[in-house]
Amino acid sequence: MQNLTLCPRERTEGQNRHSRDNRPTGLLLICFLLLMLGSLLFYYTGFSKELEGMGTMDWQRWTLRATGVGLPDTSLPRPAQKENALERAERVVIDILMETLGRTNLTSDKTVADTLKADHLLATEVEKAIGKARRTDIRYMSDLSVEVDAEIDLIGPVLGLLIPQTGGGEPVTADTTRCPLCGQPWPSDRPFPKELFPLEVSKAQTYTGLIIDARGSGLQPAIAPKVLNEQNQQVYGPAFVERKYAISRGIVGYMRDLEGALRSKRVGDKPLVIKALRVSGPKRTDVVIPNAQALVLHNIKKNLSFLRQSKVIMVID
Numbered sequence: 001m002q003n004l005t006l007c008p009r010e011r012t013e014g015q016n017r018h019s020r021d022n023r024p025t026g027l028l029l030i031c032f033l034l035l036m037l038g039s040l041l042f043y044y045t046g047f048s049k050e051l052e053g054m055g056t057m058d059w060q061r062w063t064l065r066a067t068g069v070g071l072p073d074t075s076l077p078r079p080a081q082k083e084n085a086l087e088r089a090e091r092v093v094i095d096i097l098m099e100t101l102g103r104t105n106l107t108s109d110k111t112v113a114d115t116l117k118a119d120h121l122l123a124t125e126v127e128k129a130i131g132k133a134r135r136t137d138i139r140y141m142s143d144l145s146v147e148v149d150a151e152i153d154l155i156g157p158v159l160g161l162l163i164p165q166t167g168g169g170e171p172v173t174a175d176t177t178r179c180p181l182c183g184q185p186w187p188s189d190r191p192f193p194k195e196l197f198p199l200e201v202s203k204a205q206t207y208t209g210l211i212i213d214a215r216g217s218g219l220q221p222a223i224a225p226k227v228l229n230e231q232n233q234q235v236y237g238p239a240f241v242e243r244k245y246a247i248s249r250g251i252v253g254y255m256r257d258l259e260g261a262l263r264s265k266r267v268g269d270k271p272l273v274i275k276a277l278r279v280s281g282p283k284r285t286d287v288v289i290p291n292a293q294a295l296v297l298h299n300i301k302k303n304l305s306f307l308r309q310s311k312v313i314m315v316i317d
Contacts, residue, residue, distance in 0.1 A: 055100035059221045059254040062159075064100055064133075065151040068093025072144045081144055089148040090135070097130050097152060105222035108281025112162060112223070122161060129158050154223075160247045164224050169239025171298040172229055172291075206302040208268025209311035210236070211261045214276040214287050219316050221254050222285035227312075229294035232280070236297070236307050245310040253313040261313045268311065272296070272303075287314065 055066030070089030072081035102113030116123035133152035140146055152158065212227065226237030234240070241251055255261045262271065274293050280286040297303050 054103065055096050057100060057104055057221075062154045062250050063151055064097050064130075064154065065136075065149070066093050066096040066100060068096055068148045068150070070146045070148070072146075082140065082146070085144060085146040086138070086148070089138075089146045090150075093148050093150045094131055094133065097133055097150065098127060101126070101130065101154075101158075105220060105283050105285050106162060107164065107222060107224050108226065108283050108286045111283075115162070126158065126161050129161060155248065155250065159223070159250065162223055163243070163246050163251065164238050166238045166241055166243045166246055169234055169237075171304065172233050172235060172294050173299070205270075206300055207270055207272040207306065209266060209271040209306050209313070210297065211258070211267055211271045211273045211313050211315060212276055212287055212289065213258055213273060213315045214279070215256075215258075215315055215317050217276050217279045217287065218284055219276065219279045219287055219314065220284045221314075221316065222283065224251055225314070226280075226286040228280055228286055228288045230277070230288060230291045232288075233294075235289065235294045236312060237286075240304070240307045241310045242308045245308070249310055251310055251312070255313055255315055256317065258315050261315050264313060266311055267313055268306070271311075271313075 055064055057064055068089045068091070070085040070087065070092060072085040072088075074081065076084055102111060102116065104112050106112045106115055112126075116126060130152060133150040135148055135150050137149040138146065154162075224238050227235045229235050237251065238246070249266070253261075253264070253266050255264070258273075261267065262273075272293070274289050277288045277290060280288050297307065
């Protein structure tokens with residue numbers, strides 16, 4: 001298939017088999033391998049999401065992967081069946097990549113497919129982009145069928161097509177209509193004293209990035225998630241990120257290890273770490289943080305700057 005990037009690593013089914021002489025026979029070794037496999041599966045939970053019968057979305061690397069199987073047209077001469085099966089497998093893997101992308105959460109209330117159904121021109125452009133997936137492996141089977149593995153990075157052109165309009169967000173401000181000490185309405189005929197401005201903001205530091213610890217909340221990944229305050233005002237998301245950064249690295253990064261997030265270059269050496277209060281939205285892709293910490297992010301110029309550069313990581317289960 002011409003749309004796929006070539007230079008595959010080909011191997012036959014026979015080359016893919018292990019020699020029977022190399023099979024581990026010791027019970028201890030088998031148990032050890034099972035334990036290691038379980039550890040790897042646990043480690044990657046929250047990074048990759050595989051849909052039944054579909055491909056896999058790797059949220060850590062923003063990469064779609066899939067495998068397509070092609071059966072030969074047996075009415076063709078036998079020498080031509082191999083190439084025919086390969087072409088069919090390549091068409092199938094592109095279809096699976098598109099279907100997997102379509103089922104991916106775009107926002108808290110829409111999948112990618114929901115958006116593409118409403119915009120046929122956009123759907124055509126996305127399909128063209130997915131058609132450029134790179135072929136990573138080919139396996140020629142003994143029954144003359146062919147399996148093709150392919151993947152495509154969403155970072156770049158694909159995100160450029162899918163990310164909603166960015167910019168235009170209004171910074172969250174402190175509530176000067178109520179006394180921060182007693183909670184009573186502030187008299188409309190009196191100016192709000194600067195010394196009563198929320199303590200969290202007056203003592204806040206500048207940070208190099210944001211980490212939201214959403215473990216245990218059930219947060220689901222999405223292409224365009226939002227961070228909200230307790231009044232459901234957008235604190236971060238498409239409204240506060242510059243488009244070039246959203247396209248080049250994603251609106252957020254997803255990780256499942258807090259220590260790994262703290263070491264990430266994405267958030268710098270002095271990130272603000274916030275524990276999520278809860279998730280929001282029908283698809284549970286948006287996260288709610290305390291009002292006080294939302295003010296810290298929005299009332300210090302340098303903090304707003306790193307938000308615009310998408311220096312944000314969400315830690316999920």
